[in-house]
Ligand SMILES: Nc1ncnc2c1ncn2[C@@H]1O[C@H](COP(=O)(O)OP(=O)(O)OP(=O)(O)O)[C@@H](O)[C@H]1O
């Protein structure tokens with residue numbers, strides 16, 4: 001029992017401590033404000049969902065978390081360390097503990113499916129060829145694409161690419177998996193499969209998962225904790241059930257998919273009548 | 283007004299040169315690491331060199347044929363057509379071989395490199411590598427740079443050889459220059475110095491062309507249009523620099 005009493009090391013914030021913690025982050029590109037005071041955290045061993053309308057900055061948030069870009073203000077802690085304080089070696093070390101599924105798959109175009117999945121193994125391990133083969137084929141099998149091992153990325157459909165990218169993301173057994181829009185463009189069977197995979201990876205291996213998406217229903221079925229992002233900050237948080245029961249206008253607008261409400265459907269623009277009339281005058 | 287404009291142009295050019303130098307330094311560090319895994323470099327030598335082979339050989343052949351016709355016509359006026367072998371060899375080895383190979387390389391391999399790297403960037407492949415803790419400078423840029431640097435002198439040698447074959451075919455077979463004096467004049471008069479000049483040029487051109495191609499691809503705006511513009515910049519910048527450096531190298535070797 002003494003073991004459990006020992007003080008926790010940084011990055012090991014045991015039990016339910018957050019693996020990723022974003023505090024009061026501000027960020028803007030080209031004068032456009034994306035985040036103004038964003039705060040959220042992803043608990044260890046849980047599936048955290050971040051929902052939000054298209055263009056609110058979900059992908060940007062993931063880029064901030066993985067130190068691809070720097071926040072203007074605020075703190076982002078990953079594994080208990082502030083990413084702004086990390087050198088490039090630390091950043092690479094941090095990324096080795098993470099797997100990321102890109103919105104557009106980002107498979108390496110000059111390698112076939114097998115080599116794409118084998119890529120991180122070849123770069124970071126000295127495993128023997130038979131071992132690599134076993135690992136890669138079993139991961140491909142899990143996403144149902146063992147038969148596609150010889151194909152080139154250009155020969156895959158969007159949904160197939162996504163599944164290969166998922167196999168690649170998990171091949172190094174990461175502690176954290178980050179999914180950017182994993183459900184877009186999947187048929188119902190592949191979608192169900194990906195959902196089950198995310199859940200299995202979380203339950204069987206305890207992988208902390210951060211899923212970013214605008215597919216409310218899918219997320220609600222697997223997430224332990226959900227955030228709803230709009231207008232540069234978190235506007236609601238809770239379990240999916242709590243969000244569904246919420247009577248906040250923003251939450252109910254997003255959950256039921258109505259264009260009118262507090263979340264604007266339009267990208268900021270001048271009034272349409274003014275703009276059309278101005279065009280006529282010119 | 284004009285002064286302000288030209289000042290900002292110069293400033294921009296200098297800034298660009300600075301960025302390229304920084305990029306080169308990072309690239310050279312990664313080159314050392316890339317050499318530890320030679321199979322990637324070998325693949326890129328094939329990519330840059332093997333695929334330019336046909337166009338280089340064809341161009342070399344025609345260049346040699348043109349040289350023989352022009353040279354014969356010129357030398358005949360002085361009654362010294364026996365020197366054709368020497369004249370063609372000198373022109374090919376010192377000047378036309380390195381310069382034309384480099385220009386063709388920039389158009390064929392350089393553009394392919396830029397658009398390939400630019401597209402990898404536009405489709406998030408470079409980001410994906412970074413996320414897998416792999417430095418794309420080492421995995422993508424360095425092998426392609428090294429492949430180009432190594433391929434250029436080899437291509438130049440092939441250009442020269444095929445060019446001489448073309449010159450010999452026209453000069454000896456068609457124009458009736460004596461076969462023996464074609465080769466012996468060449469052997470007697472072309473010195474090691476001339477060959478070194480050609481080799482130096484091809485090394486410098488290989489370095490510059492590959493650096494520009496990789497740099498432009500790596501820094502291309504990640505859109506279809508951005509990649510297209512970067513490809514154009516590769517050809518323009520490479521071509522101008524090849525001719526400028528050619529002049530400077532000739533002056534240095536005089
Ligand atoms: N490099 C950039 N330059 C200018 N604006 C940018 C840039 N990157 C992102 N943006 C802007 O930031 C906002 C957020 O982009 P982001 O890709 O994070 O959205 P998202 O929530 O992932 O959207 P989606 O659900 O469509 O993927 C967008 O409105 C976009 O216009």
Ligand SMILES: [Mg+2]
Pocket residue numbers: 058059060103180181
């Ligand atoms: Mg996105």
